[in-house]
Amino acid sequence: MNNTKQRTLIYETVQGSYAHPTADDVFRAVRRDLPNISLGTVYRNLNVLTELGKIRKISVPGQPDHFDRQGEWHDHMVCERCGKMIDITLRCTPPLAEQLAIQSGLEVTGYSLVAQCICPACAEEKEDQPMGQAAV
Amino acid sequence: MNNTKQRTLIYETVQGSYAHPTADDVFRAVRRDLPNISLGTVYRNLNVLTELGKIRKISVPGQPDHFDRQGEWHDHMVCERCGKMIDITLRCTPPLAEQLAIQSGLEVTGYSLVAQCICPACAEEKEDQPMGQAAV
DNA sequence: CTCTGTGCAAAACTTTTGCATAGCC
């Protein structure tokens, strides 16, 4: 696998961020350093890096896929008002993957847990008046 | 809300199935009874029914959304080889939604848990030879 | 030098939407 500056930069961008960027977010970010990079290259590399397990892809209903740094395992919560994504390190005993494997009797190779929530900012807003969507 | 035969049939199709159909699956199924129904109508009604909580929408990475009957709460596993979706009634104590709320300190309004697995059929196949994707 | 990756553009695919008409209540 070749180490191109595009691939390196895309990886560093995702791995260095806690903002759960979409492919387009990554595209706009790396374009600051590599103005000629194409969106296709970003998608291709995000997929390669996901495949290699170097970053994670998170699917959220009704939104484009998000990408996330690899680090300690964690799950995600999404504010149903503003769409903001929040990390949560859910501690279960036994661990969720184990419970899934035991209770299903199948080989579990991974899982994705995305909870909907009301984030603190939106919860506060509600107390004033029923407003529309806040900006992401 | 009007009870059109389209909406009724779409609802019954999803509610009567354990196959987790996609919008297109539903479209092809209802078209047998209503040959002139349009895909747009199917999407509109699936969204309306989801909004009303009468059916569920399940997002799976890299696949179009699936729809599922409402019944006892359950989570889902997807075979990473053949894409087949399997119901699992995961019992956690305390319940997952509660754990999420407690550990995050946020108001949790729902969650989606989709685990990747190797389904029994694909697990067996593997023992013979490394094969390509099976048909869904 | 060879093989992989890139940029560009077109295309694929899923899902939404505008509009005139049809159907429900």
Next chain:
DNA sequence: GGCTATGCAAAAGTTTTGCACAGAG
């Protein structure tokens, strides 16, 4: 009759892909 839903078709949005060229090893 008024209001909602439908069918059709176009469009929007995300993601993939074919191809010629550039870059990495």
